[in-house]
Amino acid sequence: xxxxxxxxxxxxxxxxxxxxxxxxxxxxxxxxxxxxxxxxxxxxxxxxxxxxxxxxxxxxxxxxxxxxxxxxxxxxxxxxxxxxxxxxxxxxxxxxxxxxxxxxxxxxxxxxxxxxxxxxxxxxxxxxxxxxxxxxxxxxxxxxxxxxxxxxxxxxxxxxxxxxxxxxxxxxxxxxxxxxxxxxxxxxxxxxxxxxxxxxxxxxxxxxxxxxxxxxxxxxxxxxxxxxxxxxxxxxxxxxxxxxxxxxxxxxxxxxxxxxxxxxxxxxxxxxxxxxxxxxxxxxxxxxxxxxxxxxxxxxxxxxxxxxxxxxxxxxxxxxxxxxxxxxxxxxxxxxxxxxxxxxxxxxxxxxxxxxxxxxxxxxxxxxxxxxxxxxxxxxxxxxxxxxxxxxxxxxxxxxxxxxxxx
Amino acid sequence: xxxxxxxxxxxxxxxxxxxxxxxxxxxxxxxxxxxxxxxxxxxxxxxxxxxxxxxxxxxxxxxxxxxxxxxxxxxxxxxxxxxxxxxxxxxxxxxxxxxxxxxxxxxxxxxxxxxxxxxxxxxxxxxxxxxxxxxxxxxxxxxxxxxxxxxxxxxxxxxxxxxxxxxxxxxxxxxxxxxxxxxxxxxxxxxxxxxxxxxxxxxxxxxxxxxxxxxxxxxxxxxxxxxxxxxxxxxxxxxxxxxxxxxxxxxxxxxxxxxxxxxxxxxxxxxxxxxxxxxxxxxxxxxxxxxxxxxxxxxxxxxxxxxxxxxxxxxxxxxxxxxxxxxxxxxxxxxxxxxxxxxxxxxxxxxxxxxxxxxxxxxxxxxxxxxxxxxxxxxxxxxxxxxxxxxxxxxxxxxxxxxxxxx
Numbered sequence: 001x002x003x004x005x006x007x008x009x010x011x012x013x014x015x016x017x018x019x020x021x022x023x024x025x026x027x028x029x030x031x032x033x034x035x036x037x038x039x040x041x042x043x044x045x046x047x048x049x050x051x052x053x054x055x056x057x058x059x060x061x062x063x064x065x066x067x068x069x070x071x072x073x074x075x076x077x078x079x080x081x082x083x084x085x086x087x088x089x090x091x092x093x094x095x096x097x098x099x100x101x102x103x104x105x106x107x108x109x110x111x112x113x114x115x116x117x118x119x120x121x122x123x124x125x126x127x128x129x130x131x132x133x134x135x136x137x138x139x140x141x142x143x144x145x146x147x148x149x150x151x152x153x154x155x156x157x158x159x160x161x162x163x164x165x166x167x168x169x170x171x172x173x174x175x176x177x178x179x180x181x182x183x184x185x186x187x188x189x190x191x192x193x194x195x196x197x198x199x200x201x202x203x204x205x206x207x208x209x210x211x212x213x214x215x216x217x218x219x220x221x222x223x224x225x226x227x228x229x230x231x232x233x234x235x236x237x238x239x240x241x242x243x244x245x246x247x248x249x250x251x252x253x254x255x256x257x258x259x260x261x262x263x264x265x266x267x268x269x270x271x272x273x274x275x276x277x278x279x280x281x282x283x284x285x286x287x288x289x290x291x292x293x294x295x296x297x298x299x300x301x302x303x304x305x306x307x308x309x310x311x312x313x314x315x316x317x318x319x320x321x322x323x324x325x326x327x328x329x330x331x332x333x334x335x336x337x338x339x340x341x342x343x344x345x346x347x348x349x350x351x352x353x354x355x356x357x358x359x360x361x362x363x364x365x366x367x368x369x370x371x372x373x374x375x376x377x378x379x380x381x382x383x384x385x386x387x388x389x390x391x392x393x394x395x396x397x398x399x400x401x402x403x404x405x406x407x
Numbered sequence: 408x409x410x411x412x413x414x415x416x417x418x419x420x421x422x423x424x425x426x427x428x429x430x431x432x433x434x435x436x437x438x439x440x441x442x443x444x445x446x447x448x449x450x451x452x453x454x455x456x457x458x459x460x461x462x463x464x465x466x467x468x469x470x471x472x473x474x475x476x477x478x479x480x481x482x483x484x485x486x487x488x489x490x491x492x493x494x495x496x497x498x499x500x501x502x503x504x505x506x507x508x509x510x511x512x513x514x515x516x517x518x519x520x521x522x523x524x525x526x527x528x529x530x531x532x533x534x535x536x537x538x539x540x541x542x543x544x545x546x547x548x549x550x551x552x553x554x555x556x557x558x559x560x561x562x563x564x565x566x567x568x569x570x571x572x573x574x575x576x577x578x579x580x581x582x583x584x585x586x587x588x589x590x591x592x593x594x595x596x597x598x599x600x601x602x603x604x605x606x607x608x609x610x611x612x613x614x615x616x617x618x619x620x621x622x623x624x625x626x627x628x629x630x631x632x633x634x635x636x637x638x639x640x641x642x643x644x645x646x647x648x649x650x651x652x653x654x655x656x657x658x659x660x661x662x663x664x665x666x667x668x669x670x671x672x673x674x675x676x677x678x679x680x681x682x683x684x685x686x687x688x689x690x691x692x693x694x695x696x697x698x699x700x701x702x703x704x705x706x707x708x709x710x711x712x713x714x715x716x717x718x719x720x721x722x723x724x725x726x727x728x729x730x731x732x733x734x735x736x737x738x739x740x741x742x743x744x745x746x747x748x749x750x751x752x753x754x755x756x757x758x759x760x761x762x763x764x765x766x767x768x769x770x771x772x773x774x775x776x777x778x779x780x781x782x783x784x785x786x787x788x789x790x791x792x793x794x795x796x797x798x799x800x801x802x803x804x805x806x807x808x809x810x811x812x813x814x
Contacts, residue, residue: 010613010640011666012579014550017525020672026483047475055478056470063463068454071462071652076433106513106656106678113677117549118424122529138676142524143421172419206417233417245478249513249682259418265427269545270520270677271513276654278682 016122016142024361025134028346032355038387040374041355043182043330047378049298050245051285058284062277074276076268078104078252082283086238086252093214094228095236097254103263106274108212108239108251110267112139115208115235117266118259119172120145127165127174127205129157131362131371133182136175136210147364150174154324156181156188159199173206173235179222180213180329183362183373187327190223197229212239215295217328218303232256240282242330243295248278301377302330308381309374309388316392318399332374333359336395339402342372345394354390423529423549431768432541435753439762445794447781448762450589450737454785456705457652458692465691469684481683483675485511485659489690493645493659500621501635502643504661510670513681515619515646515658517674519546522615522642524673525666526579527552534572534581534612536564538769538778540589543582543617554771557581561731563588563595566606580613580642586629587620587736590769590780594734597630604636619646619658622702624735625710639663647689649737650702655685708784709737715788716781716795723799725806739781740766743802746809749779752801761797 025041032039062070077083083102090097105111112135120126120143128136130149137147148171150157151164157176165171176196178188188196200207209226227234239251255263267273309332310325320337336342342358349355359371376384432448439446469477484490490509497504512518519542527533527550535543537556544554555578557564558571564583572578583603585595595603607614616633634641646658662670674680716739717732724730727744743749749765756763766778783791 008611009665010608010611011663012526012531012577013669014524014526014528014531014579016528017669017673020525020669020676022668022672023675026675044480047479050475050478052470052474052478056467056474059466059470060463063459063466067459067463068457071457071459071654072454073451073648073653106682109676110678117421118427119419119421121421121423124419124421135679138672142673142676170419172421201417204415204417241480245684246480247478247683249678249680256418258416261429262420262424262427265429265545266424266549268430268433269427269516269549271517271656272542273656275513275656275682275685278685 016144019141019144023138025357028355028357031350037350037353037355038379038383038390039355040379040387040391041357042375042378044378045242045246045330046301049301051290051294054285054290055245055281058281061284062280066280070277070280072276074273076264076273078102078274079276079279079283081287082279085283085287086254090236090238090254093211094224095231095254097231101254101257101260103253103255103260103267104274104279105251105253105267106271107241107246107249108210108237109135109139110270111237111251111253112136112210114253114263114266114270115173116140116143117270118262125169125171127171128364129176129181131183131359131367132175132364133177133210134361137364145172149363149365154186155192156186157196159195162199162203162205165203165205170203171205173208174200175208175210176226177210178226179211180216180326182213182329183331183357183359184333185326185329185331186324187222193223193226194229197226201230201233207234208237209234210237212242213329215243216299216302216330218299218306219327222328227254235259243291243298244282244285248282250274250278250282305376305379305381305384308384309376312385312388316389318392318395321395330375330377332376334372334374335368336370336372337399338370340395340398341369343369345398348398349391349394352390352394354387354394356391423551426548426551430545432764435762435764438757444757444760444762445786445790445797446762447786447794447798448764449782449785451785452649452653452737453708456708458697458701461692461697462652462688465688468691469687473687477684477687479683481680483671483680485509485681486683486686486690488694489686492690492694493661497632497643497645497661500618501631502638502661504638508661508664508667510660510662510667510674511681511686512658512660512674513678514648514653514656515617515644516542516546517677518644518658518660519543519617521660521670521673521677522580523547523550524677525669532576532578534578535771536583536588538590538766538774539582539771540584540617541768544771552579556770556772561593562599563593564603566602569606569610569612572610572612577610578612580615581607582615582617583633584617585633586618587623587733589620589736590738590764590766591740592733592736592738593731594629600630600633601636604633608637608640614641615644616641617644619649620736622650623706623709623737625706625713626734629735634661642666650698650705651689651692655689657681657685657689712783712786712788712791715791716783719792719795723796725799725802728802737782737784739783741779741781742775743777743779744806745777747802747805748776750776752805755805756798756801759797759801761794761801763798
């Protein structure tokens, strides 16, 4: 018996795999980890905000009280007491749901994937905001949708954008991130919410409402969830990543009863279930109201950092740069003066010692080259000042180049 | 502003979602949890085998030594020291790979999903064994393949089955579980492996090799991995579920360098990364050779249970029932005497106090109604004896009915 030595490549990629691309942000984050770089690029929560002591105690307790249950295979739906806690918790967003409507997911990224798996056919339209969360585009892309960009303004998508959709072919759903959106930081205000939901309902377009940042408000709590006005037409996604820890990968999907069985089967096919140990530990931590004490400390921290960044931007940005200081979440969204291109300036900025994320990857279709996302939650006020000062200098210099090059 | 009250269902499922079905096994497992039922149906490792003390110590250490790293977002590829450990570990199966070829997955079920995501187009052929692991069929089904059943015998798929494949349209890959297969328990013997790999290579059909049970051998270690003879044509899947704990959901994919970037992008789209805390804890547990002491204790436990079930089957099965006592893994695969149908007998067996899994769900195409899977790893020898005795009585009675009904 001889080993055949034919070397033909036997692999044939699925069509969808051709669409998968290396994440631009991953590449930027790699660059921004170089020593000496002030990174305004990351989307990571402040590690100082992780409740290490509470997690340590809960982990120990779970492995003393119910080790075999925590280490065994578990239900695909999730740990029942945690599903009950979530059903109770989302009442705060105006959602009246049963625990059976809650599925625990491996991070809320998996919620995006499961919804894509169950609802998107190749070439089917899917509507997204302009700009939208990059990770959602990445989750949906393997299912080969045709992305449609919803027109919007500083307050989020416009209700009339849904009328246009209905004419172009009804999307499988519209993906919206109403609270402190990644990347723009904006909240859809109360007075826009009901008209938006009614327009979606009128157009027959269900909503996928993503709410990872809702609890991170600095000034006032955001309005009720869109899903509260149209429960049977909305899937709602939540996460423990921003209020507790992202490293445990715990998120949840709240879905209308009719969709739950298919989402559950997709979940089972994807990873059987989310780690039972992690679910039990997080339930131990949150079940007695821990978040009521803990989240305000994160808010206070991020609020101070938001203020530091806003002040630094006022000091150092060249005229013509625009932004709104966000009322929550983790990001500033800047628009640079005319003539500047955030993607092209990145190398120069990194060489000067500061990194950011250009806006382009957040657009499903035509992008705004002048947009830029800045994170303020993992840096000290001093580092924020230093980073924004360097960025300001880079922009001033680039503007001079533009002026010189102009005819 | 009034709330629109139109109640039209806005949801349109993807075509693939129509193919998702409730798991037959899930339904059986629910039934088998009723009090008083001896369940031979489960596929769960024995919880007595979980190294609770080691896990407890490691969890505590990780949360003392590196809490912020363990609780933060982490790399999609996995925790670097764990990838290195895996690259070293699979040398035992004859694989010489670099850590960069290893991706940590959320259980090896996610490995199946990612391979499906990257390689399966709708209507593309995918070859599977006859019978095959049900969870793999569930993972691939959402990508809408055309399943092709490989002809085989008691030693696994026949090399000539690959020639037939090439004629029918080259499959994207063939999914094989060479060691102590779920459900049949058989090992592909050493002398079949190289001819099988050569036939696959000759036919241009890459292999997806799944090896969750390879370490659970009772008599002798299984032969080298198929991938050891054709590294560039094989993706290899491994898991910590059967040798440590399934509740942490940790598996891994070892892939040829050309496939790694696409699998990584699919991983990122699916859940960003596998929980970093879990990866660090498991690395703490395994990094100093813990499995060398621990896995032999699982082998000894399961070997004794295998012997108990084999003896009980000899005592209680009606003539005409056939099986091979497995040399590892977790399952017996029985063929009932002519005239019996395992699916139809299930209700009667449950009423008598014993549950099992009928063979039908493990077949991609035409199934053998006389096949049945029995798990022996979660029951005491006494419960095994009791369950098999009851099952034997049910089969004897059913055979009498067949004899009476015969003309």
